[in-house]
Amino acid sequence: NQLILWVFPSQYLQSFFLFTDDAKHLVPNKMRDFFCTINLDQEEVFRTQVVEKSLSPYFGEEFYFEIPRTFQWLSFYIYDKSVLQKDLRIGKVSIKKEDLCGYTGKENWFMLQPVDSNSEVQGKVHLELKLNELITDNGSVCQQLVVHIKECHGLPLINGQNCDPYATVSLVGPSRNDQKKTKVKKKTSNPQFNETFYFEVTRSSSYTKKSQFQVEEEDIEKLEVRVDLWNNGNLVQDVFLGEIKVPVKVLRNDSFQAWYLLQPRENGNKSSKTDDLGSLRLNICYTEDCVLPSEYYTSLRNLLLKSSDVQPISASAAYILSEVCRDKYDAVLPLVRLLLHHHKLVPFVAAVAELDLKDTQEANTVFRGNSLATRCVDEMMKIVGKHYLKVTLKPVIDEICESPKPCEIDPIKLREGDNVEINMENLRYYVDKVFREIVRSSISCPTLMCDVFYSLRHLAAKRFPNDPHVQYSAVSSFVFLRFFAVAVVSPHTFHLRPHHPDAQTSRTLTLISKAIQTLGSWGSLTKSKLSSFKETFMCEFFKTFQEEKFTESVKKFLDDVSSTESKEPSGLSEPVHLKEGEMYKRAQGRTRIGKKNFKKRWFCLTSREFTYHKQQDKEPIFTIPIKNILAVEKLDESSFNKKNMFQVLHGEKPLYIQANNCVEASEWIEALCRVTRCNQKRLSFYHPSAFLNGNWLCCKATIENTMGCARCTADVPADTQIEIDGDRETERIYSLFTINMFKLQKLEEACGSIAVYQGPRKEPDDYSNFTIEDSVATFHTLKQIIDIVEKLNESHEKYQKKRSSSAKYGSEENPIVGKVS
16 A cells, blocks of 8 residues: 655744844935835735834834745845835845745844846746657758747736736757747736747758767757746836746656746846845744644654643653753744643643742742743733733724824923823823723633633742732733733734834833733732832823722732633623725626726624725625625636635625735635634535636536535634644644754753762753753653654655655645744
8 A cells, every 4th residue: 555645735934033123224325214024925915014214223023924825935125115106115135935944043134135126036837848859851850849838827916916928938058049939918927828839959960871869968968948937018118027947958858847936037136236225134933844644643642742641740742842942932832732722731831830830939020931831821822812802902902093192201202292291191091991991801811711820820829828919910920911911012913903003103002001011910009119110200100090999900800810710701792803904805796887896995804794894994885794604715816817815605696805915815714714613504615716707617607506616625613713733733843853853862861861870960061951850751751752753754754755756857846834933
């Protein structure tokens, strides 16, 4: 039986630390307003906020997103913001996908490169090449090159629209450049050319008696096939889209067919000066995983899931993972997701928190560091608490961002004409409102968060039995300082706002966040701690708060969220805003000239309905109740020659929507699928293309309400609340163990030495940084980990051999799961 190993055809780019940190010495050499965009190839997926009046802007933003397609380049563009004209691109940083691993896990300064149309490429071309031997009428033999250009995929948009591509096919040598051209294909990023061109490779031989003609080696060595893609400019200059080169010598007498990634011109921007454009600092982490079938991970998964039962916890596989990784966060993200998926997170967090408390000497420093326990709780709150944040904070954050009031109370930063007393009143109004929403929100706190807080509270009280406040500070250090305060200052990161707030609103949110941290930090308003504030103006501001009223509210809230008692939700709960943003939808009716078109609309998804509006804050034009949505699926680009489209199937005609980029489309599909997962009438089949001109483009059926021809891909179990792929997370953990195999082996040697030699430790450098409480138990776990990793290595090697044996020169490799942060 042949062993077949599957690979998931999805990639995701995670930017927890894709830290568009700061730039310096940008040109033009005068104070400007700058922002930075993050692009997959030529497709913008994110942009930072605008930093005003600076030559060295500090962005300091983190991005996390999944990529639903393959890509060649990860690029960052620095723009000079313009009010009246088009924003000016100052320069860019482009990193090949293959080179991302070289920059992982550390900060790097990148010199900005000029933006040159000859280097701005994306997409791929499908070619079939063949060398034919021909016998002429007089009996001589010559060779003919046959180039069949089939199609292209993923060409860039030109000025926001699909391009009008054509290709030139050339046979190039030292003394020849034979060029031919395809027809122009209109308005498509995936043109189907299917054109064949013939080139004479060698002249007819005078040696007619030879049965076979051998091409001279030096001739073949110097010839290459070049395919250039262009956008037809009609009345303006044609735009270069990319090129590929294939040496004729690789063909010999074989027929050869493959996909080729388009490349920039070799002389794209070498002549341009790059020294004076400035530089950009980034922190990127890239990993690439090949996910095998679930049964391959059984041993590793079971070993990780029983971590909370291991005594001591430092001898468990999960804890060892965090010890050997250079950055604990690399281990925490997949570990928390895996334990969440299998309902094993709470006992594990309790076990590592207890170990953390053993090293804590003072009650006022409980859970204040970046330990494994605190990072696990942080990540758990981000995953589990998304809905809770939206229920609690979104309405008040919307009010602050959409109707901002001046709140600056720092005398140094006051603008001319500002009244500090009025600003203080405005700030107090906002702080009161945010604080009130938080302390009233305990009923909405997820049960899992309550269970974790309950464990932390009782562990802290047990560790410091003489301090009555420590049980509260153990919880407030997470829920106030690491959850609500962080969401207030960065609402766009937690999807509470679709866009970055402006500079003034960001400052207001920062002041509110500081206030919430102080009010929520147990004891901050007591014991004369006001005098310890670094900023005098904040000290004056907090003197207006009634100490007893706020401390009692915080105490009651912390009691509620750290209780294991069941909460009865309100039957009249308001709908929760889940996602909103601007996209394009295809007109449901017909225009005056009889042609359906696409219109820009503001879309809003709540827990009850999906609506679109002419503008934000206007009444909805069209509403679909969530219970009526039957399926949400991608739409083939060929339907309307538009990228990033998806369809919402409901009782009426499908609603066709175009997102602004591939990441946004994926996020909308995921959000809609998640909120409709319990709908009773979800479809099992759908049409991947549109119904146009009397038939479905996918299956050619002529009846509009006929059953779909493809199985729904977004079908999920009704009881799934957190979408986690356990196999993908286990593969990530396996990769981390593989990367850190040397440390695992050193730790194993150290445990063996301690177990055998009971005297003073020797060679402390080998293991002094590791926690070894029980050398025998730790050694046993390490041996299991190393054995499991070695078996998984064998499985991966078999897959790689199978993959490499079936791959042709120039062919596009099978996509695998990729992760960038």
